[in-house]
Amino acid sequence: MPTLQLYDHLLQFPLFQGMSRDNLAQVAGHTRFGFLKHAAGQVVVSEDEPCTQLFFLLSGTLQAETRSDDHAYKVTEQLSAPYLLQLEAIFGYNQRFTHTFTTLTECSFITLEKTEVTRLSEEFMVFRMNILNLMATQAQKLLRQAWHRFPASLGERIVRFLSQRCIYPAGPKTFHILMTRLADEVGDSRLDVSRALNQLQRDGLLLLHRGRIEIPQMERLLM
Numbered sequence: 001m002p003t004l005q006l007y008d009h010l011l012q013f014p015l016f017q018g019m020s021r022d023n024l025a026q027v028a029g030h031t032r033f034g035f036l037k038h039a040a041g042q043v044v045v046s047e048d049e050p051c052t053q054l055f056f057l058l059s060g061t062l063q064a065e066t067r068s069d070d071h072a073y074k075v076t077e078q079l080s081a082p083y084l085l086q087l088e089a090i091f092g093y094n095q096r097f098t099h100t101f102t103t104l105t106e107c108s109f110i111t112l113e114k115t116e117v118t119r120l121s122e123e124f125m126v127f128r129m130n131i132l133n134l135m136a137t138q139a140q141k142l143l144r145q146a147w148h149r150f151p152a153s154l155g156e157r158i159v160r161f162l163s164q165r166c167i168y169p170a171g172p173k174t175f176h177i178l179m180t181r182l183a184d185e186v187g188d189s190r191l192d193v194s195r196a197l198n199q200l201q202r203d204g205l206l207l208l209h210r211g212r213i214e215i216p217q218m219e220r221l222l223m
Contacts, residue, residue: 012082034111051089060107073177
């Protein structure tokens with residue numbers, strides 16, 4: 001890939017924003033980037049696979065699948081370019097992917113090995129600060145969830161349960177979950193959960209199927 005084109009691609013991602021033109025030119029010219037292209041329907045990375053490199057989605061759309069620890073239910077959602085797959089997984093206690101990413105359309109990626117991420121962090125303070133800021137923001141959002149107002153109704157509890165299990169709080173989502181399991185998760189009866197879900201369906205916020213809940217626009221459900 002020509003250096004100028006790579007330069008433009010890097011600017012799409014928060015990790016490289018704020019770097020000077022000289023620094024970006026240096027990164028583009030002296031960093032060992034990988035380049036991948038996947039046809040639609042291919043698995044890019046799988047849940048529990050070791051995270052040894054970063055994947056920068058340059059073009060196309062992915063499906064992210066996330067399962068509960070006991071694999072009793074899961075959620076699938078769509079993510080479009082530009083998107084960085086699980087920055088947090090390359091460092092820390094559990095250096096493994098926690099989602100399975102599959103291409104929905106033809107997708108192009110830039111990859112960056114962990115050794116190169118470490119080197120860029122040592123050589124460029126802006127790059128290092130961008131990593132820290134992204135991870136700190138993610139941690140702060142998660143820590144703050146416990147202090148949000150407790151949902152006033154069963155419908156709100158269901159919405160909170162669904163939203164907290166999404167990577168991105170917008171776009172289409174599909175939850176594969178039995179009504180009895182959802183009732184256990186929100187601490188209510190199956191009948192009451194069914195009534196609350198049917199009300200949300202009547203409001204045009206989701207669609208119910210056997211063992212499956214489709215949410216056309218997560219942002220509308222959260223309004």
